[in-house]
Amino acid sequence: MRTEGRAKRLPRAVRERQIMDAAVDVFSRLGFHAASMDEISEVAGISKPMLYAYLGSKEELFATCIRREATRMMEAIATGVEPEQEPDVQLWSGLRAFFGFVGENRASWQVLHRQASTQGGPFAAELADMRGRAVSLVAALLTQSTKAPATKLEAESLAAALVGAGESLAEWWLDHPEEPAGVVAARLMNLVWMGFGDLVEGNVWHPPSRR
Amino acid sequence: MRTEGRAKRLPRAVRERQIMDAAVDVFSRLGFHAASMDEISEVAGISKPMLYAYLGSKEELFATCIRREATRMMEAIATGVEPEQEPDVQLWSGLRAFFGFVGENRASWQVLHRQASTQGGPFAAELADMRGRAVSLVAALLTQSTKAPATKLEAESLAAALVGAGESLAEWWLDHPEEPAGVVAARLMNLVWMGFGDLVEGNVWHPPSRR
């Protein structure tokens, strides 16, 4: 708890990471507009001019946050899924990785999705870019697994719906933190793979064996 | 296009509706924080003190907007679905009513969902309340249609997932306005009723006969 005095001298790279962490924290709690550069600098443990010297304007800082967190998340998902497995297993791994990331990085998800999507301009574009990558991933998975003659466009739109459902469920999850990640992921898996039509008949999907 | 001069004298009730319409418009375009009372008053065609005299502070005004739009939407859905039909048909009607409303009232949906959910405090509570009503509706539908021994809790959570998926798809739709409402609704219907497992086999859901 420092309140006064000079901050310890640190190399630029380290300071920049501290500042980014503070920024993600504050943006996620307050939103872009309500967050003030004063508060970010205080949380980061430095003074405002440092902020401007290192990360530029408020908008630049926010965009940088989005890019960093988006990259972190896509990497988490990519390392969680192995391309040679069955389609449903791949989807299952992807969902678990996704919800795992969101669960352990609520702030990241907040700033990424909730904040970025409500501020217009370049921020939403940044987010849309990430979503596009996710949709392509799922679409490829679907195309690969489809036996029926489905068009590329149809796969794309279904993938978009699934990604949307995932985003939404994560959003919902933020307000119901008591549920474990695995349960939420399994719920979505069942919903999108089996459908209500099967579920009300008692047919559920489960992962093949253990692990 | 008035730019100067006095506004026509109007009874209070009429003015209040004009102001609410303007507020929904501005809040949806700019978000709560970025929206200014000056701009709302200008769009409404009156001066700022009128705003304060009639609708109170900025926060009160925003909360009033949310309540009004939430009520409008729930009514639109309720009138669209007939309780004596088959479960899947009920769901289908509900989805069409929902996406129909969102399509014809983008601004309402923006202020309702995107804005209300990002501002904390009483706004999110207002929204959560509406979502709760929607979830109960769907949960009842599911419980009624289930033959398997599903718990109430399971129905609730599945309903939450479905409502979440709907919210999300509507959200996505805002950024892809070229799609017609019926197509988006059908997509979600297929996804949640059939599931990918069926869809990749070529099994799709369709409404029973025409209309």
Place this chain on the structure above:
DNA sequence: CCTGGTACCTACTCGCGAGTAAGACTACTG
């Protein structure tokens, strides 16, 4: 034609937050 009440206005105050000017402290390099 006066008298009140309601709709409506111009023209402020005041705090908050983005962004900056100008300099002070530290540490390494010769």
Place this chain on the structure above:
DNA sequence: CAGTAGTCTTACTCGCGAGTAGGTACCAGG
């Protein structure tokens, strides 16, 4: 022990937006 490059600060300016004081136009009923 200079000199210099990079870190860090205090202490501002300045505009914008929430909320208000103190009126002016307009329409009743007497």
